[in-house]
Amino acid sequence: xxxxxxxxxxxxxxxxxxxxxxxxxxxxxxxxxxxxxxxxxxxxxxxxxxxxxxxxxxxxxxxxxxxxxxxxxxxxxxxxxxxxxxxxxxxxxxxxxxxxxxxxxxxxxxxxxxxxxxxxxxxxxxxxxxxxxxxxxxxxxxxxxxxxxxxxxxxxxxxxxxxxxxxxxxxxxxxxxxxxxxxxxxxxxxxxxxxxxxxxxxxxxxxxxxxxxxxxxxxxxxxxxxxxxxxxxxxxxxxxxxxxxxxxxxxxxxxxxxxxxxxxxxxxxxxxxxxxxxxxxxxxxxxxxxxxxxxxxxxx
Amino acid sequence: xxxxxxxxxxxxxxxxxxxxxxxxxxxxxxxxxxxxxxxxxxxxxxxxxxxxxxxxxxxxxxxxxxxxxxxxxxxxxxxxxxxxxxxxxxxxxxxxxxxxxxxxxxxxxxxxxxxxxxxxxxxxxxxxxxxxxxxxxxxxxxxxxxxxxxxxxxxxxxxxxxxxxxxxxxxxxxxxxxxxxxxxxxxxxxxxxxxxxxxxxxxxxxxxxxxxxxxxxxxxxxxxxxxxxxxxxxxxxxxxxxxxxxxxxxxxxxxxxxxxxxxxxxxxxxxxxxxxxxxxxxxxxxxxxxxxxxxxxxxxxxxxxxxxxxxxxxxxxxxxxxxxxxxxxxxxxxxxxxxxxxxxxxxxxxxxxxxxxxxxxxxxxxxxxxxxxxxxxxxxxxxxxxxxx
Numbered sequence: 001x002x003x004x005x006x007x008x009x010x011x012x013x014x015x016x017x018x019x020x021x022x023x024x025x026x027x028x029x030x031x032x033x034x035x036x037x038x039x040x041x042x043x044x045x046x047x048x049x050x051x052x053x054x055x056x057x058x059x060x061x062x063x064x065x066x067x068x069x070x071x072x073x074x075x076x077x078x079x080x081x082x083x084x085x086x087x088x089x090x091x092x093x094x095x096x097x098x099x100x101x102x103x104x105x106x107x108x109x110x111x112x113x114x115x116x117x118x119x120x121x122x123x124x125x126x127x128x129x130x131x132x133x134x135x136x137x138x139x140x141x142x143x144x145x146x147x148x149x150x151x152x153x154x155x156x157x158x159x160x161x162x163x164x165x166x167x168x169x170x171x172x173x174x175x176x177x178x179x180x181x182x183x184x185x186x187x188x189x190x191x192x193x194x195x196x197x198x199x200x201x202x203x204x205x206x207x208x209x210x211x212x213x214x215x216x217x218x219x220x221x222x223x224x225x226x227x228x229x230x231x232x233x234x235x236x237x238x239x240x241x242x243x244x245x246x247x248x249x250x251x252x253x254x255x256x257x258x259x260x261x262x263x264x265x266x267x268x269x270x271x272x273x274x275x276x277x278x279x280x281x282x283x284x285x286x287x288x289x290x291x292x293x294x295x296x297x298x299x300x
Numbered sequence: 301x302x303x304x305x306x307x308x309x310x311x312x313x314x315x316x317x318x319x320x321x322x323x324x325x326x327x328x329x330x331x332x333x334x335x336x337x338x339x340x341x342x343x344x345x346x347x348x349x350x351x352x353x354x355x356x357x358x359x360x361x362x363x364x365x366x367x368x369x370x371x372x373x374x375x376x377x378x379x380x381x382x383x384x385x386x387x388x389x390x391x392x393x394x395x396x397x398x399x400x401x402x403x404x405x406x407x408x409x410x411x412x413x414x415x416x417x418x419x420x421x422x423x424x425x426x427x428x429x430x431x432x433x434x435x436x437x438x439x440x441x442x443x444x445x446x447x448x449x450x451x452x453x454x455x456x457x458x459x460x461x462x463x464x465x466x467x468x469x470x471x472x473x474x475x476x477x478x479x480x481x482x483x484x485x486x487x488x489x490x491x492x493x494x495x496x497x498x499x500x501x502x503x504x505x506x507x508x509x510x511x512x513x514x515x516x517x518x519x520x521x522x523x524x525x526x527x528x529x530x531x532x533x534x535x536x537x538x539x540x541x542x543x544x545x546x547x548x549x550x551x552x553x554x555x556x557x558x559x560x561x562x563x564x565x566x567x568x569x570x571x572x573x574x575x576x577x578x579x580x581x582x583x584x585x586x587x588x589x590x591x592x593x594x595x596x597x598x599x600x601x602x603x604x605x606x607x608x609x610x611x612x613x614x615x616x617x618x619x620x621x622x623x624x625x626x627x628x629x630x631x632x633x634x635x636x637x638x639x640x641x642x643x644x645x646x647x648x649x650x651x652x653x654x655x656x657x658x659x660x661x662x663x664x665x666x667x668x669x670x671x672x673x674x675x676x677x678x679x680x681x682x683x684x685x686x687x688x689x
Contacts, residue, residue, distance in 0.1 A: 045588055048587070049588055166588070167587070170588070179605065180601070180606060181565070181567045181568060183567040184567075184600075184601065187599070188389060189388070190338070190379070190383065191334070192333065192336040193361075193569065195359070196359055197334070197363075204567070205565035205567035205654050205655075206565065230604075231566040239563075240654065240655055
């Protein structure tokens, strides 16, 4: 059975009463809650935020629930079950503005590693009663199912960027979220390049800024938490990593973490898959129908 | 003013730093951090990189130990003086909402006293001069830059250890600075560890008067000349500058741009370590309440897609056009715009490119592929004044 779920158009949510405080809802899908925690970690700014926006639905923070529709919905997590496909549709209908927060909601997250494997096999190996599970063959970003107004990257999102997106919404302006590489932030903060000076593999050149070059500033290579930058030359970086002695399987793995299912990283990782048909999946067309396909029919 | 060369020893260098600190300068010099020579505030010779050498090549930098106690035995630090006078993130102003409007606060009042640069190399002094030309000597003066530059004291060092990516001798900027310093040191390691000091300005002579010196002997002067001569012969790279501008204009449609784009990561590192690149973007930030707004000027780069974004999209959506823009400006149209090369031969764009792209090799490849020289080419695109390059 194939479920076809068209991407929903932007809903016509009734306009909010003038001068009323906008309402905020925070939703969770398949995720670790780290991005929601980033919002809670805005300790110094939370009171100011609460003075500007009404936190209407945020189960991680409060049991109090205000009914929708909501002016802003922050959505954490990826879509991994048939129920979640339905739920994100309802959330979209209730939300004037829908912002995804984090690598899961924006790119499918670490759980999108399932996209490269056989979920039926995983399930039979891991669970004593796999027949009770209802799951999809792929972990997909929210944008695969509904229209998204803004995707905030990161694993987790950066507190400063989250506040910038919320401030921008409150003040009715575009969020200033750069799409250039981590190297820009690394050089601006005066960090010494870990690749050039230490020989440490680093995804910074192909990864979008946002973290403030946190790992390189502590002499670690970038893990790519914020996904591909706007001009990601993943192949050229892979060539450099291979020339530096990294095994092809490790090049595959370095691209296959929190943003494994983002298109540039997915394609690059597949170029380095081990096996006789090494290049067979290069440029494989993205199977959109599979995003909404249940892994198999599940008895209810 | 006594213009004769003097000799100071290592203690004399310490005395020199202390004399500058006593005069209220913020003393900035080379120091070792995170496995590299970087510029930072220093308070004496103990903060300088002692007995270290840097091995530099394309996408490679390694700090190694020397078998002597040289204090300037390395080539270009990770950054030149750019972050000192042209910070990566400059607060231009801050405004607070008030009952009857808003008040603007000038952040310049928060700045420390003038800077004394210790150990500046010829390449970096030329780069400072280029920034002075671009930011201070033209019609519109950049006040923030001018205020940071005001009263700068320069203790230059004749470079005795060019790196594997250096080519200042090709572009005529080094290895020994000819101008732009108050005092010029040449480190002499044979026999005793001491420094030949040449005075560039009366201010330099005034500071040097606080330091015990002896008059240099002819053999000291000869030894200093040898240091520079040896350095000139040991440049790791060369760049043929003859007809460079016309070569780049004639190469606007060269297939080489596709070749370099296949390797270029568009990461911006070359531009951000370049001591002459000055492109920035200006943006406003507000707090959540909307009661405080700040305007920041941050380093930007022509390698970023957003940099060329205007209504409707980015002008340079492909990496080939970004690399062509950067290199053509640096080596070609910079000459039309400012009457000088935009490259000082420090080699940083080669060393710190994670993809090992070498501007001297790219220039040589364009030259090898170029048609035989004809009449001088016109710039492909006019560069209007007041428009960022």
